[in-house]
Amino acid sequence: MNIFVCVKQVPDTETKVTPNSDGSFINLDSIKWIMNPYDEFAVEQALQIKAAQSESTVTVVRVGSVRDTEALRTAMAMGADESILVEAEDNLDSYCIAKAIKGGIEKSGKTPDLILCGKQAIDDDCLQVPQLLSQMMELPSVSMVVGFEQTGEDLKLRREIEGGSIEVYSLKTPAVVACNKGLNTPRYASLPGIMKAKRKPLAQHSLADVGVTDGDRRVKYSSFNLPPEKPPGKKFEAMDEDAVAGVVSEVVGLLRNEAKVI
Amino acid sequence: MAKILVFAEHNSGTVKGVTFEILGKLSSHTLEVVAFDGLSDDGVAELGKHGATTIHKIKGEGLDTYSPEGYANALKEVISSGSYDYVFAGSTSLGKDLFPRVAGMFDAGMISEVVEINFDGETFKGTRPLFAGKVLATVELDGPKPHFVTVRPNSIGMPDSAAGGSANVVDVTGNAGSIRAVVNEIIKGASEKLDLTEASIIVSGGRAMKNSDNFKILHEMADVLGATVGASRAAVDSGYADHSMQVGQTGKTVAPTLYIACGISGAIQHLAGMRTSKVIVAINTDPDAPIFQKADYGIVGDLFKVVPVLTEELKKLMN
Numbered sequence: 111m112n113i114f115v116c117v118k119q120v121p122d123t124e125t126k127v128t129p130n131s132d133g134s135f136i137n138l139d140s141i142k143w144i145m146n147p148y149d150e151f152a153v154e155q156a157l158q159i160k161a162a163q164s165e166s167t168v169t170v171v172r173v174g175s176v177r178d179t180e181a182l183r184t185a186m187a188m189g190a191d192e193s194i195l196v197e198a199e200d201n202l203d204s205y206c207i208a209k210a211i212k213g214g215i216e217k218s219g220k221t222p223d224l225i226l227c228g229k230q231a232i233d234d235d236c237l238q239v240p241q242l243l244s245q246m247m248e249l250p251s252v253s254m255v256v257g258f259e260q261t262g263e264d265l266k267l268r269r270e271i272e273g274g275s276i277e278v279y280s281l282k283t284p285a286v287v288a289c290n291k292g293l294n295t296p297r298y299a300s301l302p303g304i305m306k307a308k309r310k311p312l313a314q315h316s317l318a319d320v321g322v323t324d325g326d327r328r329v330k331y332s333s334f335n336l337p338p339e340k341p342p343g344k345k346f347e348a349m350d351e352d353a354v355a356g357v358v359s360e361v362v363g364l365l366r367n368e369a370k371v372i
Numbered sequence: 373m374a375k376i377l378v379f380a381e382h383n384s385g386t387v388k389g390v391t392f393e394i395l396g397k398l399s400s401h402t403l404e405v406v407a408f409d410g411l412s413d414d415g416v417a418e419l420g421k422h423g424a425t426t427i428h429k430i431k432g433e434g435l436d437t438y439s440p441e442g443y444a445n446a447l448k449e450v451i452s453s454g455s456y457d458y459v460f461a462g463s464t465s466l467g468k469d470l471f472p473r474v475a476g477m478f479d480a481g482m483i484s485e486v487v488e489i490n491f492d493g494e495t496f497k498g499t500r501p502l503f504a505g506k507v508l509a510t511v512e513l514d515g516p517k518p519h520f521v522t523v524r525p526n527s528i529g530m531p532d533s534a535a536g537g538s539a540n541v542v543d544v545t546g547n548a549g550s551i552r553a554v555v556n557e558i559i560k561g562a563s564e565k566l567d568l569t570e571a572s573i574i575v576s577g578g579r580a581m582k583n584s585d586n587f588k589i590l591h592e593m594a595d596v597l598g599a600t601v602g603a604s605r606a607a608v609d610s611g612y613a614d615h616s617m618q619v620g621q622t623g624k625t626v627a628p629t630l631y632i633a634c635g636i637s638g639a640i641q642h643l644a645g646m647r648t649s650k651v652i653v654a655i656n657t658d659p660d661a662p663i664f665q666k667a668d669y670g671i672v673g674d675l676f677k678v679v680p681v682l683t684e685e686l687k688k689l690m691n
Contacts (some may be wrong), residue, residue, distance in 0.1 A: 114484070121503065122628040123504075123621045123622060123640065123641035123644075124508075124639070124640050124641065126640075127503040127507055127658070128507070128508040129507055136502075136503070136507060137412075138412070147622050148433060148622070151546070163451050167446075168662055174674060182518070195469065204472070204482070204484075205481060205515075208476075218427065232503075232504060232621050232622060233502065233503055234502050234503075235484070235485065235502065235503075235504060235625065236472075236484040236622070237468045237472065237484060238475075238482060238484060238487075239472075241469070241471075241472035241473045241476060242442075242473075242475070242476045244476075245472075245473055245474070245476030245477060245478065249441070250441065250552035250553040251473075251553065252440075252553050253440075253468075253469050254465075254469070256615075266552075268559075269466045270467040270555070270616055271466070271558075272466075272567035272569075272570070273561045273566070273567050273616070274465065274561030274616035274617070275558060275561040276559040276560070276561070276562050277438075277555050277557075277558050278555070278556050278559065279553050279554060279555055279556065280503055280551055280553075280554050280556055281553040282552070285552075290615075291615045291618075291623075292615045310555070315423060315675065319408040326513075326515075327514060327515075328480065328481025328482070328490055328513060328514055328515045329482075329483055329511060329512075329513060330511070330512045330514055331482050331509045332503075332509065332511075333510040333512065334506070334507050334508060334509045334511045335507065335508055335509070336506075336507060337505060337506075337508050337648070339500070339506070340666065340668070342665075342670040343652075343664075343666075343669055344668070344669055344670070345659075345664060345667075345669075345670040345671075345672060346669070346670065346671050346672065346673075347656065347659075347671055347672050347673075348671050348672060348673030348677075348678060349674070351677055354671075354673060354677050354678055354681050355681055356684050357670070357671055357673070357678075358678060358681045358682045359574045359685055361653065361669050361671060361682075362685045362686060362689060363632070364654070364669060365651070365669070366689065369630075369650075369651045369668065369669075370567070371573075371629045371630040371650065371651045372571075372597065372630065372686070372689065372690075
C-alpha cells in the first residue's frame with residue numbers, strides 16, 4: 111500500500127500566541143513548534159499498517175514554512191519512509207493547503223491507497239483539509255475516526271459524533287481518513303530512529319511547483335487581536351467547611367440575580 | 373441585501389438552536405432554508421417566524437439518515453438551483469463534517485466556526501477565534517460563489533424577537549448519488565444530553581476528581597441544571613473521562629452561557645477551549661489556580677464538599 115500522511119507544524123498548546131505588530135498574523139518569534147497532536151494519531155496508524163503489511167510505504171506530506179524543528183523528521187524518526195515538504199507561509203487557507211497536498215502527492219509519482227490526516231489542526235481549527243482533499247482527489251473520506259480496521263481493500267471505520275456516539279462506516283481504499291484522539295497511542299521516536307531519519311529522503315517543492323497560485327486563496331484574514339479580557343471576578347473563600355453553605359448560597363444567588371444564567 | 377441559504381439541522385424534527393441564532397442575525401437579508409425531511413410542524417413555523425421565506429425540504433432514497441456523500445450530493449443540487457451569495461450552517465458535529473465537502477464541490481471558500489457575523493453591504497465580514505481562542509481575527513471570503521460559513525453554537529445568541537411570517541415549504545426530491553462511505557450502524561453514546569459544543573450549561577471536572585466514579589457528583593449537578601458534563605485533558609489522560617468529553621485545545625471548544633469548572637487548575641490549553649463561555653464558575657482548592665483569573669465567580673474550596681451543597685441549592689432553586 112502507498113500510504114500518505116498529512117502533517118502540520120503548529121504552535122505548542124502551552125505556547126503563548128500573540129498578534130504581530132500590524133495585526134496581519136501572529137508573532138512567530140519564540141513560538142515552540144510541534145507536530146499537530148492529531149497528526150500523531152495519523153502517523154501511528156500508518157506505521158501500524160506498515161508493520162502488518164511490510165510492502166507498504168509511508169510518505170509524510172507537509173505544507174508550511176521551513177523551520178529548525180521539523181515535524182517531517184519527527185514522523186520519519188517514528189518510522190515513516192520519506193517526506194514531501196511544500197514550502198509556503200504559515201497562514202495559508204484550507205483550500206490552498208488541500209490543493210498543495212494533492213499536488214505534492216502527485217509529484218511523488220505514487221498513487222495513494224490511503225491518505226491519513228489528523229481530524230483538525232490546532233492552529234486555525236478549520237477542520238476542512240481532509241474533506242476538501244477528498245473532494246479534490248475524488249476519494250471517499252471519513253472524519254473524526256476513532257476506530258480503524260482493514261481487511262484487504264475493505265475499511266471499517268468508527269467515527270465519533272455528538273454526545274460520544276459512534277457511526278460505523280464501511281468503504282474501500284483508496285480513501286482519506288481523518289484521525290481523532292482515541293484511535294491509538296502514538297509511539298515516541300527512538301534514538302536510532304532519530305539518527306536514521308536524518309538520512310531519509312525529503313523532497314521539497316514550492317507552491318508554484320504543485321500548482322497553487324495566489325488566485326487559489328479563498329479565505330482572507332486581517333486584524334488579528336487578543337480576545338477582550340474579562341474584568342476580574344468575585345472570589346469566595348470556602349476552605350473551611352462551615353463556610354461552604356453560605357458561599358454556595360451566595361454564588362447561586364449571584365448566578366440567578368446578577369449573571370441571570372440560571 | 374445578500375441572498376442567503378441557511379441549513380437547518382434538526383434532531384428528530386427539532387431544529388437546532390444555532391439555526392435560529394443564524395437566522396436572527398441575518399434577518400436583513402433574503403433568507404431561505406434547506407433541511408432534510410422530518411422537520412416538525414413547529415420547526416417549520418419557527419423557521420418562518422425567524423425570517424425564512426422558503427424552506428427547501430429534501431426527501432429521497434438514501435437520505436433518511438446522515439451519510440456525508442448522500443447529504444452533500446443532495447445539498448449540492450438545491451444550492452446550485454438558487455444562485456445564493458452565501459450558505460450558512462451551524463458548526464455542529466454534522467456541520468463540521470459536511471460543509472467542507474459541499475464547499476469543495478463548488479470549488480468555493482468556507483470559513484469555519486465564526487463567533488461574530490457582520491456584513492459590509494453584501495459582503496460578509498466575520499470574526500473567528502484561532503489557536504483555540506488565544507487570538508481573534510477578522511475573516512472574509514474570496515473566489516467563486518456561493519461562499520460558505522459555519523457558526524459556533526451559542527456564540528451569537530438567540531434573537532430577542534421573531535417577527536417574520538410563515539415560510540413557503542417546497543418539497544425537493546433529493547438524489548443521494550453514489551455513496552462510497554456507507555454508514556452501517558450508529559452506536560449510541562452513554563449521554564443523551566446535548567453535545568458539549570451545543571450545550572448551554574457545562575459542568576466540567578479536572579484531575580482533582582481523582583477517578584471516574586467521582587464524576588457521578590458532576591452528573592448529578594448536571595441533571596439538575598440540564599447541563600452536559602465535560603472534562604479537562606488531565607482528567608481524560610488519567611482515564612477518568614472519555615475523550616468525547618474533553619474541553620480544550622485538543623478537545624472541544626465550547627461557548628456555553630454557564631461553565632462550572634470543578635477541580636480544574638486552568639492550563640492554557642483548557643482555558644483556550646472555554647474562555648468564551650459567558651459566565652464561568654470555578655471551584656478549586658488552590659487560590660492561585662489560573663482558572664480563577666477567568667472565573668466570574670470563584671470558590672476556593674474542596675469540590676467534594678462544595679459540589680454536593682451546590683447541587684442541593686440548585687435543586688431548591690429549580691423546583
